[in-house]
Amino acid sequence: MSQPVIQLQQLGKHYTIHEREAGTMAAVRSLFKRRQRVVKAVDGIDLTLNPGEVVGFLGANGAGKTTTLKMLSGLLHPTIGQAQVLGFQPWKREREFLANITLVMGQRNQLVWDIPAADSFELNRVIFRIPPRQYRETLDELVELLDLAELIRKPVRNLSLGERMKCEIAGALLHRPQVLFLDEPTLGLDVTAQRRIRRFIAEYNRRHQATVLLTSHYMADVEALCERVVIIDHGKILFDGDLAALVKRFSPHKTITVELAAGRQDLSAYGEVIEVSGAHVSLRVPQAETPEVAGRLLADLPITDLTVADPPIEAIIDEIFIRGASNDFSA
């Protein structure tokens, strides 16, 4: 097997924060004695990504996602542990390293606000020393994939959020990085723009065999792009595996929805009724009993339609966070 692209061992980032109570006396006291508390934003994580993988990095706000991405892209020095990205220690910020990675943050701008994106792109061409031919090819490709032709000549401040984000992503990929750290790249965008960016990331990954570590609050992003997900909570990794296994492991239930020919009927004998709308009834059933319950429903009742589904991924993630917080991991 080829060398991993990203390898973390017990990587951690701890912050010392000073805290004090509200009020004047507390403010005065804090002049003399400051109470310190260590916050473990990232608390010893192990992670390996192989070339070409697209991995969804999930967690609640403050779980440590962005801190991890910042360590991996060289913005933060870790407190403990080791990390290698493309064989480099990120926080040394060697040029060769920086020229082969990118970090896109949904809320940050690298494009200069007052001038057209094309001018910022030109600056990147020189700074990253992109050979002219490769630059033209890459730019044409990005313009085509992201539909930028109309946008890159307008001052960035005149673009909509979605248009700007597309330009940001293009600017971040001009040097054809092998490793992409994407922190909420679709944040605040409408559904069409989200879909476009999602398709683009998939296409970029396919064309250039790039390795992608992506955070997003939109499960649609994750489902569309990532076979593998890593879940982080309170700085620790809760789960690392493929999406299907996640569903299986953390969702011991399935949802059976039936359409009754005879109209409304009480089905609580078959499972927990979670939704009734007209002739449609949804039941929550333990995974192991699903085939048996479905069989009984079909045998007992005049049914026109029956579907079995996993609960939505959002619901599963929610459940993981709730259970994660209480450290209940019997599953």
Next chain:
Amino acid sequence: MTSLPKARSRTISRLSMSPLVLAQVYRAFFQISFAIQLQYRASMIIWLLGIILRPVIYLVVWSTVARSTGGSVGGFTPEDFAAYYIIFMVVDHLTFTWIMWEYDYRIRMGDFSVMLLRPIHPVHGDIADNIAYKLLTLVILLPVVALLIWLFTPVFQMEWWAVLTFIPALGLSFLGRFLLGWTLAMLAFWTTRIAALNESFFVLELFFAGRLAPLAIMPVFLQSAANLLPFKWLVAFPVELLQGLLTPREALFGLGMQLFWLGIILVMMRLIWQAGIRRYAAFGG
């Protein structure tokens, strides 16, 4: 726990910064800075007004004092003051820096992260931005100089060797002041009260750079102190040189002092930079 395989050996890459590459990078930065600054013409002019007005005020005050005390102060006639402050204005304009007012914002707003992701030291973009502003505003500054010469009839005693030496002296002043400003600006990594620090810095400059008065007419203890600080060498020295107040020997010594301070500033900048980016890590977010 096994340790990770050793980082791969480094080859000389296409990213090494040869002077030619650096020149291209600067050209690209210039283009961006010109484009941006041309969009902010009004604020550009307002800044320039300050640069022009302050020396003119000192010039008027000192000329008046000279006339009322029998024609000169410490050997400076009104015409000498005129020459001194007109040159001062040009030198100050070409070498001043405002980076310390922006750095703090840059750190808090996360713009700094964007800079750190580029395979080039952020100082280059800032130097280019500063020079772009200077070049654009020179178009206004030069007619102003002509006007002031006509109004205040300065006496210049320029000698050819002094004019020649002035050019590297001005370059060293620019670099020294810029990098000192950049170093000072990095204190924003440690404190949010950077404005207070900046103000103290400008008070020092007021006295020791020859801004309030030519150092030659200052009390002796202030002159001695000025010799030991960088401000005189980075500001007053090129002014005095061009005005013809220095001997060739003093000029050479001054260039030496400029190089000496530039060296110190570079070392300081490097140390603070390394500590600063570590410190930056502490902001998280």
